[in-house]
Amino acid sequence: MKLRADxxxxxxxxxxxxxxxxxxxxxDWGFPIITGAVPDDLADQAREAVRICPRLAIRLER
Amino acid sequence: MSWDATEEPWAEPATARLRxxxxxxxxxxxxxxxxxxxxxxxxxxxxxxxxxxxxxxARASGRRQREELxxxxxxAGLAGRGGAGFPTGRxxxxxxxxxxxxxxxxxxEGEPISAKDKVLMAQSPxxxxxxxxxxxxxxxxxxxxIVAHPAVGDIMAAAAAERxxxxxxxxxxxxxxxxxxxxxxxxxxxxxxLERGMPKPKATPQRLSERGLHGRPTLVxxxxxxxxxxxxxxxxxxxxxxxxxxxxxxxxxxxVAGAVGDPGVYDxxxxxxxxxxxxxxxxxxxxxxxxxxxxxxxxxxxxxxAAPLPLSDEGLRAVGAGVGAGLLAALPADSCGLVETxxxxxYLAAESAGQCxxxxxxxxxxxxxxxxxxxxxxxxxxxLSRWIGQVGAGRGACKHPDGTVGMVASALEAxxxxxxxxxxxxxxxxxxxxxxLPVPSWSQR
Numbered sequence: 001m002k003l004r005a006d007x008x009x010x011x012x013x014x015x016x017x018x019x020x021x022x023x024x025x026x027x028d029w030g031f032p033i034i035t036g037a038v039p040d041d042l043a044d045q046a047r048e049a050v051r052i053c054p055r056l057a058i059r060l061e062r
Numbered sequence: 063m064s065w066d067a068t069e070e071p072w073a074e075p076a077t078a079r080l081r082x083x084x085x086x087x088x089x090x091x092x093x094x095x096x097x098x099x100x101x102x103x104x105x106x107x108x109x110x111x112x113x114x115x116x117x118x119x120a121r122a123s124g125r126r127q128r129e130e131l132x133x134x135x136x137x138a139g140l141a142g143r144g145g146a147g148f149p150t151g152r153x154x155x156x157x158x159x160x161x162x163x164x165x166x167x168x169x170x171e172g173e174p175i176s177a178k179d180k181v182l183m184a185q186s187p188x189x190x191x192x193x194x195x196x197x198x199x200x201x202x203x204x205x206x207x208i209v210a211h212p213a214v215g216d217i218m219a220a221a222a223a224e225r226x227x228x229x230x231x232x233x234x235x236x237x238x239x240x241x242x243x244x245x246x247x248x249x250x251x252x253x254x255x256l257e258r259g260m261p262k263p264k265a266t267p268q269r270l271s272e273r274g275l276h277g278r279p280t281l282v283x284x285x286x287x288x289x290x291x292x293x294x295x296x297x298x299x300x301x302x303x304x305x306x307x308x309x310x311x312x313x314x315x316x317x318v319a320g321a322v323g324d325p326g327v328y329d330x331x332x333x334x335x336x337x338x339x340x341x342x343x344x345x346x347x348x349x350x351x352x353x354x355x356x357x358x359x360x361x362x363x364x365x366x367x368a369a370p371l372p373l374s375d376e377g378l379r380a381v382g383a384g385v386g387a388g389l390l391a392a393l394p395a396d397s398c399g400l401v402e403t404x405x406x407x408x409y410l411a412a413e414s415a416g417q418c419x420x421x422x423x424x425x426x427x428x429x430x431x432x433x434x435x436x437x438x439x440x441x442x443x444x445x446l447s448r449w450i451g452q453v454g455a456g457r458g459a460c461k462h463p464d465g466t467v468g469m470v471a472s473a474l475e476a477x478x479x480x481x482x483x484x485x486x487x488x489x490x491x492x493x494x495x496x497x498x499l500p501v502p503s504w505s506q507r
Binding site: 005008011012027 | 419427
């Protein structure tokens, strides 16, 4: 599975990076950079990152 | 350094071909120009003159004919001429398998330094409209909309009206003026402009070929691509491949700008050495330091390194460049590449659609560092290169940030010597120019 951030929707709250620091880091302006595909053992955290985004900007894709 | 035709091996007499006597383009694949009129013309080519030169337009009706012509386009190896270079045959096939398709001819040409689409539409409007009609036939569209730069909107509309009176086309052809913004030419922004009058890229995960204008399968093709399509439909793949390289066949329109004797738009065979293309445009007007190749999303390359290379993606790869939207801009040796880069980056930052954070904040920050580099205050190069990596990582809704930082990265390499000079308090920009390449300011709009 892969995470995808919709940069039009995102306004850089940064919650995703707090929930999933293994796969999401923030750039110098606080917007997420997704660093890789989601391994099985991080699937639950990835779903949490999708759920917690107040802008509904993160999606999980097959 | 200067280019002297007597000493440089690549400066063969390439002009001979361009100045040939007019001939029926279909009979001689090597004849150039293909898309623009032979010789100077002040007026757009009329429908009668157009038909006299190229012969009657090709028509594809029925499923079998359509499939055959799409296969012919594939064999021709036509790639999009708007900058991305996507294979046209594949795009046609993707849209053709769906119902209720619509064709959009993209003549937005928002890049201030590029003129090739405007010149094509101003001089050969019917070739573009032929191509739009062929594309509509191929994907089964009832309608083709040409989004034309405002400067040539009237010419295109008059040509479309002329065809309607002559009952030339099965599909309904219409012309809509484009938004005069840099990002307005991005394919999804063109669709957004037609739908809602907002020339901004969309973040839809779906492809336009599946779900584009008003949810319909949409074929968005650059207007030059359509013009080539019109000729492939008439004369076939073999004719099309009569010039160009094996991997990148055909001819392309190139805007030659900056310090050359005769800046303008030239119809050249892909693979023609860069130095020869400059010679077609009158040759360098004085010593040249660097070339911006491909456009404002292109690459800065040292002029002497670039001159012998073929103007093709394959040929330019060695110097990290590509043909992009067909642009060569020559920077005089007595102007400063860092100043030019900072001006272009600032313009592109202002031209962000303002939708994605990394583009809005990142490009502004990068332009700020480049301005410090250009005016001698000194920049934080480590920060600059980190930002280039972050902003150019394909994260936005469109490629505006990626294209911009690609150009900036090429400048840091091509002008590394200039960066050292600036550090020492010197600058190559001795001509006292405020800037060479055009960057429209908001006050001029």
